[in-house]
Amino acid sequence: MAGTAGETPELIKVHSGAVEVPYDWHCGPYWSRFFRGLRDEKKIYATKCPSCGRVYIPPREVCGPCFARMDEWVEVGPEGVIEMFTVVRLPYTNPSTGEPLSVPYTDVYVRLDGADTSLMHWLDETDEKKIAVGMRVRAVFRDKRTGTMHDIEHFKLI
């Protein structure tokens, strides 16, 4: 297949180096309200569909199944149940820094009280034997909050 082209003993690889691609992600009216709730009130706000009544977290403008615009806000959590979880032991590169990420950490899907969808976050427990689907958890807020998902430090088992 290779033909006779380039019978070179050496195969070169080209490295990108650390190219940082910056983004200014706008939160828009919905997520701004959501993040302000975390930052200013330590509260988790969701949107409710006027048509089917589902409560969405993270909040958003459109209910997919109804294609309806949502403008009713409801508070959910801060407690909920574990819907799924996994303890991450596979080391990989943090795409935001290009540096190796330390493991283990626990990725948890929390069905907050009052919500119909779950929120993905961290759990402060990395021993799978101590975690089970259905366990109750509570959001732990940081003291210093800036208006991001990390205003919740993690969820803890209760």
Add this chain to the structure above:
Amino acid sequence: MPEGKPETIFDVVDKAGMLVQKGRIKVPYTWAAGKVASKFLVGLRDERRIYGIRCPECKTVFVPPKKLCHKCMVEMSEWVELGDEGVLETFTIVHYGEPTVHPVQPPFAYGVVKLERADTGMVHLIGEADLASLEEGQRVRAVFNDIRRGHYLDIKYFKPV
């Protein structure tokens, strides 16, 4: 939480309640050059020579070289050693800076150089030049870096002869 946990967002701007989160993507990449491009890049590094490749059907000499002629869709295997001189076909003088991707500070020039015996133009930097007096048709010559690593930038730039 473990040390060095991932955090995409490193700054938040609050514009009257509307938030903008500043983040980034910084994934490192390594691309295989393949056999054909490797020969070209090794040629730059070890011999300070520029190799082109000729299509057996349409006879076009491509530089930088590639495995397949896009017009005939046939594999090429005939290497052509090109000189390091050619003609500046077109150019631009760049006045803005973008340190993330620009190898040099503005103002600087890019040019399309048609090397002798080649049928395609080679895009590269133009250096050691009075930018205001650059002209199409001018002869230019490749200047190689002293430290070479098998890379397109082993040619530092082309300079007016």
Add this chain to the structure above:
Amino acid sequence: MERAAIVGVGQTRYERSKEGIVAELVYEATCRALDDAGMKIGDIDSVVTVSNDFWDGRTISCMAVADAAGCYGKDASTVECDGAFGAFYGLMRVLSGYDTTLVVAHSKVSEGNPRIITNAAFDPIYERSLGLDAISASALQARAYMKKFGVTEEQCALVSVKNHRNARNNPYAHVPLDISVEDVMKSPKLADPIKVLDASPLSDGACAVIFAVESAAAKRAKKPVWVKGVSHCTDAYRLGERDLTYSIALESAARRAYQMAGITDPWRQIDVAEVYDAFSYMELMWYEGLGFCDRGQGGRLIESGKTGMAGELPVNPSGGVLSAHSVLVAGLARIAEAVLQLRGEAGKRQVAGARTALAQGINGICAQQHCVWIVSTEQ
């Protein structure tokens, strides 16, 4: 070929740094297109979204808009090219059994860094390390074209003057301006010969277009606009392998689209054109590739005023891409503008009596790919 029509169009305003997230932009454009077509989301059988992972800063960028584009419960797909190409895929789906297809494109170019993002279109093995981007590469093309045919910077500036003025009649446009050739010539240099006012702005926005097969269109649309021809074509990848002074890909795409539409004399048979003028010189090159004038005559054509609002073939009455450049959206917006013209609903930018319109999309560095659409009021 079975006949298909465009039965609804919707656009957001194009602006720098729009507040909303991409889903909110898409929802706005989609709802407007549905309203325009007199449809509900349930009337849509299939959806094509258009997005790009680099511009959106997210791999699988289509995930962000599935709900807002009404994909729930539908067969949907995503094209990662300019919206004019995405629209072609939407048309294909309509002609393959879906009665209606919604195509929606979004862009929040203001969130990313266009220089780094367009640099990623260059070959990582070779030219990418030079730091080339859309502006500097286009500058190489502009100079090559202008030098070969003696096109002047002032002639390019006339495109900018015309289109920014036209934009004053377009409520969606981002940069309506009343400027002179002198203003363009005096604007700061970006990459010689391209100056700030020769370059398109970075605009956030979204555009949606709804296609329907003949039976569905006849039932629903008040003023269906029929697709008469569409074609796209691709040039070589490397700049050094292309004839930078003339687009053979555009010529080929146009020839095929004209053939489908039965157009033998584009200048006479086309009433209005919306072309992808990312930079002022491009409109002149596209005149030539589209056969509006002979090779090298683009500069003379703009000088003649024949492509102005009062001319024989007004080009970019909307203000074109120079007045609103939402990357990926812009080609779809050209189609939407063409539709508004043919329906006689283009407001102050209306070209009187337009019956056949051309819309063009481009994709890739220095418009490596072109997509040409011919739409008409006539079935």
Add this chain to the structure above:
Amino acid sequence: MARRTAIVGIGQTYHCARRDDVNGQELINEAVTRALEDAGLTMKDIDAIVIGNMDHFEAINYVDGWSVDGSGAFMRPIMKLTTGGTSGMTVATAGYYHVASGFFDVVLAIGWEMNSSSDTTAAITTCCQPLIERDFFAGAIGPLAAEYTAYIKRFGATEEDAALVSVRDHNNALNNPHAHLRTRITVEDVMKSPVLCYPIKLLDMCPRSDGACALIYACEGKAEKLAPRPAWVHTIAGSRDFVYMGEPFQHEELITLERASARAYKRAGITDPLKEIDVMELYLPASTTGVKWMESLWVCGRGEAPRLIREGVFNMDGQLPVNPSGGPLATNPIGATAMIRVGEAALQIMGKAGDRQVPNVRTALATAFGSCSWSDVTILRDTKP
């Protein structure tokens, strides 16, 4: 109405962890060349091209334009499509519509990936919404692991059930000369392999590969001339009903696959898939999904899949062979993976699957999985629709 359309040519590279001897365009061309050879065509016969991959694995923007030297798109139409893991089928589907719409007679569809260009998990993590989910998402493996924990809890399935799927697919791959991983393994090997994300172990998870696949679609009238037994496309259905990872799409069943396959069966007139489908090529990114998702394909009731797996129903000699090629557990060049499913299903219809051929295949089903747990389903037959 759609023109009848069939697959008439299939080409694949060999797949492996790292190809240093070719760059991306050259890799693509290997698959293109083989597909053309398979259909007895040359590039001149191709009217249009569609291509896809996942951008952030290689960091090449505008892949359609970049690909020209390998895809043959010079002075032809080319269009890029991408939808994550489903990309390969998204592109194949576009190839179908290019022909079915009447615009083009012979169309080349290309899926490819050079996963060796980056850290796959780092790149896939960028699929998550950066403000909401990116920092908490551990790539594709996290949700897959989590959903099987839920399934184990509800139905008493075991890790060994998943291991049986892994053994089946890995050992099937021994018959596939293109497969990346070709090593005979046992349930014990799987159980002893290191845990990646509980309960998924190394041998339960797909590898990441460098590779490409190309398919050629042709219209009725041409397809019969190009292939003695073309693989006719009967239906393609998909579900992309969700937008965030935290939505209830796969906690106990894969809702999108249920919806997509139900729609596809209805259109293809299939009422009993276990009996009416002769072979399935499924996008199973982890062995656990080869248990749970069988129920989402309506071949058995809730919680019944472990029993059928243990009985060998989906083995090569079973009632409904699944993944004769070895599936994604053996080969995973991500942007090509779903196209390989369609291609392998077509090979089975065309009777060209070599040592992995299932006898007398008349109806074959292929699936794709990706993005926000979205699913696509393609059904091929040896007869015209």
